[in-house]
Amino acid sequence: MMKAWNKVENFIDSLSEWLGKIGWVIIFYVMAFGLFDVIMRYFFDSPSLWISTTIQYAMVLLACVSGAYALNSGSFVKLDIFYEKFPPKVKAIVDILTFSLTFLYLYVLITKGIEAAQASFMLKQETPTAVPIPLYHLKAIIPFAAFCVLLVAIKKLVIDVRIVLGYHQVDKVENN
Template sequence: MLMRGLELVTGAISEVMGRIGWFLILYCMAFGVSDVFMRYVLNAPSQWIGTTLQAAMVLLACTGGVYALQHDSFVKLDLFYANASDRSKAILDILTAPFAVLFLVALIWKGYDAAALSLKLNQKTPTAIPIPIYPIKFAIPLSGCLVLLIVLKHFIKDVQTMLGLGREQ
């Protein structure tokens, strides 16, 4: 029951993140091309597009990481992993999970510290059009929390697979 709820929550979150990522890709494509056109053809560079593209790419990494992990789309070292049994894959995943958790805890902790400081200092981009930086910085620990939730879900499934417990239908 708990696993089913966790599956539904992480699935819904990752789908929302995937849709946000889709819009961010469109934004980056449209404004990236228009920025190049304005700069090199019209000789009238934008004062804000480059900065917003940088922010969009950070957000794209945040949303894309959540979506890719949920859909098992990250690259793995297939030399050892591809031909292994499901139980062996689960054991390998269990052995690497502590490293993922350690990295994510550090990302969340230090990312939150950086975002809180950015908010306290009211950081803005040093451009002609000042854009607040702290919302983008808060996206990093937030997405770290979401990725951690998915990692924990995968860990539980891997433990069940390793112990030979079938999925409850």
């Protein structure tokens, strides 16, 4: 049973790392094309019709792909006023209790995201700009990304349950 779960954890870790790498590419795109657009607009008085729209699109994509990576690597900002001082078992219990809120949020995001994506596909929704860019692809990525975050949250839940039951050793690095 543990070998199978280790494979699942490795898959979730690989998926979140892959999404994190996509995030780095998106950041590079936003920086490069944002700089290019500013230079074209202010130095050559020739603004782009499509760059600002694609940067907005890319920022939504970045928010989508970075969620699973950030949760898996412990990069989310936390209110550590009390939590930081808790022993590992108490942290695990708090995390288990807050999982229900995480699950509820992700459930709504996934189900409503699927509905919005289906409607967008049916309408062939595009940006209302000079250069129309399809939006339905982006809306389809949102529930997929939420599902990836849910996978990471479930992985963290299993680890927390194992910590509470005494089956999982907590390293200083892992305890974030």
